[in-house]
Amino acid sequence: MSDVLENPKIEVPHAIDLTRKAGLGTGPVPVEPYVSPEFYERERKLVFGRAWLNLGRIEQLPKANSYFVKPVEACNAQVLVTRNADGEIKAFHNVCSHRGAAVALEECGVRNRFTCRYHGWTYRNDGELIGVTDPDMFFDLDKKQLGLTPIACDVWEGWIFVNFQKRPEVSLIEFLGDLGEVFRGIPYMNTHQALIIEANFNANWKLIADAFAEGYHVSSLHPNTLAPSFSSDKNKFARPVGGRAWGAHRSVSTFGNMDYVTPENSKVERLANMNNGAIVLAGDTGEQAQKLLAHRAINQAKSAHWSADLTWLFPNFNIDFSPGGFWTHEFWPTAYNKTRWIARIYMPTATSWRDRLAQEHYAARWGEVVLEDVSNCERIQIGLESGAKDHIILQDGEFMIRHSLETINKWVNAKTVKEALS
Ligand code: FES
Ligand SMILES: [Fe+2]
Incomplete structure (x- = not known):
């Protein structure tokens, strides 16, 4: 160093x-x-697919149930970032489990659930699938397995980061290393x-x-x-x-x-x-x-x-x-x-x-x-x-x-x- x-x-x-x-x-x-x-x-x-990427700041999610959507073309992704009622910030692929439509169509807003416009499946902002229209017509549907696909997400000093590795090899703090330590507590x-x-x-x-x-x-x-x-x-x-x-x-x-x-x-x-x-x-x-x-x-x-x-x-x-x-x-x-x-x-x-x-x-x-x-x-x-x-x-x-x-x-x-x- x-x-x-x-x-x-x-x-x-x-x-x-x-x-x-x-x-x-x-x-x-x-x-x-x-x-x-x-x-x-x-x-x-090997870079965008593995590094922690900043998507914004927590103030872009000003209250419970705020969300925003951010495209990350390098990873072929539309990321849906949500803050749920407990204040937790999570990230998901903005992709419906039924046939792949986008579940959030606006760039940002306040919603505790997202209903897909195509056939009306509904997800809570923690990703869980909570509603399927006409469920009796499906075969062995296991709603628990059909939530939104999560993306690893963490917050450092108010900055929201995601990582597209299914299981990130290093934590956000490890990734930031000494910089993360020295830049701690900046009064933004x-x-x-x-x-x-x-x-x-x-x-x-x-x-x-x-x-x-x-x-x-x-x-x-x-x-x-x-x-x-x-x-x-x-x-x-x-x-x-x-x-x-x-x-x-x-x-x-x-x-x-x-x-x-x-x-x-x-x-x-x-x-x-x-x-x-x-x-x-x-x-x-x-x-x-x-x-x-x-x-x-x-x-x-x-x-x-x-x-x-x-x-x-x-x-x-x-x-x-x-x-x-x-x-x-x-x-x-x-x-x-x-x-x-x-x-x-x-x-x-x-x-x-x-x-x-x-x-x-x-x-x-x-x-x-x-x-x-x-x-x-x-x-x-x-x-x-x-x-x-x-x-x-x-x-x-x-x-x-x-x-x-x-x-x-x-x-x-x-x-x-x-x-x-x-
Ligand atoms: S693609 Fe979303 S409900 Fe059909
Ligand atoms: Fe310049």
């Missing part, structure tokens, strides 16, 4: 060797995992409401994830939106201020330019950021936000020049923190070169016009930044599929991408999950 890697006082991070300290190689990296349908088939079976805030951005791209899921994994691109891809506060004259290429690998998972702390001041002529930004200080990506600066920042997992090097932590849980989920709160990304493959991306930006309820303006500005800036990020990815997919290059090159600040690829490689070659995690 590597250590946190920066001296908090150093303003300009030098080569801090995140790559080697995370035990990774330094050579060129094959393009194949981004462009090969065969490789994707192995990922589906504003979890009841999120601005949700969802889009589909013609690009491999890892390319979309890679777009949110390093700061090296900030000065060239985000010259007007992020570069002024995420880089500086002394740190032009936004070298990170810390980072590390945690077993299959990883995080990086990005640089923040503490000298940034909103330009005189940026009237809206000036008005919107009155409370927020220097950092542009700030949705909340209240007391809760301060508590969040004090947690040991956040800005682990406690660098004075910090802007955000990008925390990438293997394989396809990010929880990212900034002085203004946190947001998440999900990267769901739907084909080897197609991805559904979902970002959730958690924000407080505005209680004044100024808060509201700050949030609108935050959301608009966020939208602008991520469009710059993701619009690039389809062009990369075309480039990589051209066959012009067999390999890509990664620098030290891009260590999370290398760690992702090396970890996936390990999983697609490992016979067991224990072996993949070793």
Whole structure:
């Protein structure tokens, strides 16, 4: 396990060797995992079919009998996640035992039972089959054996995970390892409401994830939106201020330019950021936000020049923190070169016009930044599929991408999950 890697006082991070300290190689990296349908088939079976996958947060099930449905195309599944009257959260395949129709047709709602629209079989939200229409016409029907098919489900710190192995080889806690321990007790805030951005791209899921994994691109891809506060004259290429690998998972702390001041002529930004200080990506600066920042997992090097932590849980989920709160990304493959991306930006309820303006500005800036990020990815997919290059090159600040690829490689070659995690 590597250590946190920066001296908090150093303003300009030098080569801090995140790559080697995370035990990774330094050579060129094959393009194949981004462009090969065969490789994707192995990922589906051996990564998405075996890893614990985040499907959402408990606040998406706000009361007894709440439910939501989430597609996981990589596993050919529609997952029905329910909270029953006892508060227990469970997951099932959204598939009727009679002839396979979907039992829940809405994306979310409140129901303690689900009646299949096709012939009216009814299931309780704990999965049990409780009603069959015209049962006398069936042969030896054993209702007890005909409940919804369960999917292993567990909750960590309010995050709901599922595992498609019939009997998961490792528990969620084992899967999260040291990261699960260090990130315990984070006071997640504003979890009841999120601005949700969802889009589909013609690009491999890892390319979309890679777009949110390093700061090296900030000065060239985000010259007007992020570069002024995420880089500086002394740190032009936004070298990170810390980072590390945690077993299959990883995080990086990005640089923040503490000298940034909103330009005189940026009237809206000036008005919107009155409370927020220097950092542009700030949705909340209240007391809760301060508590969040004090947690040991956040800005682990406690660098004075910090802007955000990008925390990438293997394989396809990010929880990212900034002085203004946190947001998440999900990267769901739907084909080897197609991805559904979902970002959730958690924000407080505005209680004044100024808060509201700050949030609108935050959301608009966020939208602008991520469009710059993701619009690039389809062009990369075309480039990589051209066959012009067999390999890509990664620098030290891009260590999370290398760690992702090396970890996936390990999983697609490992016979067991224990072996993949070793
Ligand atoms: S398929 Fe559901 S009741 Fe027939
Ligand atoms: Fe970016």
